[in-house]
Amino acid sequence: MQAESQNGMVKQMRRTGKDILHVAQRAGVSPATVSRVTNGSTSVDKKLASRVWKAIKELGYVPNPSARALVSGRSRTLGLLISEMTNPFFPELIQSFEDVAASHDFEVMVGSTNYNRERAAIFIRRLVQRRVEGVAVMTFRDEEHLLDELAVHHVPMVSIEESTRTPLSAVLEVEYGKGIDEAVQHLGIIGHRRIGFASGPMPHLTNVRRRDAFIRSCRSIGIGEQDSPVFYGEHTFEGGTKAAEHFLSLKRRPDAIMCSNDLMAVGVLRVLAERKIAVPSQISVVGFDDIHLAEFANPPLSTVRMSRKALALSAFNALDYMRQGKLPAPEPIRIPTRFVLRQSTDSPSGSFRAGKRAIRESPLLR
Secondary structure, eight states: OHHHHHHHHHHHHHTTSSOHHHHHHHHTSOHHHHHHHHTTOSOSOHHHHHHHHHHHHHHTOOOOHHHHHHHHSOOOEEEEEESOSSSTHHHHHHHHHHHHHHTTTOEEEEEEOTTOHHHHHHHHHHHHHTTOSOEEEEOSSOOHHHHHHHHHTTOOEEEESOOOOOTTEEEEEEOHHHHHHHHHHHHHHTTOOOEEEEEOOTTOHHHHHHHHHHHHHHHHTTOOGGGSOEEEOOSSHHHHHHHHHHHHHSSSOOSEEEESSHHHHHHHHHHHHHTTOOTTTTOEEEEEEOOGGGGGSSSOOEEEEEOHHHHHHHHHHHHHHHHTTOOOOSSOEEEOEEEEOOTTOOOTTOOHHHHHHHHHHOGGGO
């Protein structure tokens, strides 16, 4: 059966012009040796392997990944599922994941759900058909229906927040509380006593955790329910504009607004600019994610950083560990967050100097 697969691989490669036989002749080795070298086998003598790679380079030969997967059982391909392309957070995450995968000689198949269950299911099915060696489900939403299919086919997987409780699965758990608490503590230190929170849609676990972290932090510095109003909207620019309009319509509007992601925060900044409400002297604004755009907002956005590089590296390492036949630890992999101070926050009076002095004196930031 294996010989038939190898013959099929050779026939398929012949169509590309320079096939495995050409490489074998140039290197003075057997086609089987070329196959073992291109499949990453460590059983080939280093001098022979060097000759094979030299011949490959001279001939411009490119191994067919599908044929290689048939022989080796390994595709050197990983799947990455995200929610959407319009939120800059996800392209930045894709880039980080592809960078770490490429450094280990892996290709990445990327798909987005666009919040469509059927579309996501089709992509997962395609990943299984392509014999990917692992899948990172980075949607920040409940995708358990998708993870079940991967589990049935014994595909290693890593997800954010959600666990399938199967042996070949790992969970990344973002430490929302730390970064959000730092942000709320900062606002409290510089004098804010009424803080609004623009939350993402419920009941998604990631949004529940961000909101709950905000509420706990407010209570810890003596800000009660009446002075920490919560608005529920979408994680979009439009969601942020609606949140701003809601908070501005309240009889006692907040003197600071914290958002569940940076896109919402930029939407808030736009409404405040249109209403000629100065940021941060009249209202402070804080985001979450620290996308590249945050640094170039007007004013530059104070936000909570959730590192895409940390997410990508943790996801890849977990998948690589499992694809070697090892079982992951039962505990979630922690992804840290931290508050990043920029120019969109100040004391309610607008005294930048007073705010800076309070920050310097804060035990939180020592």
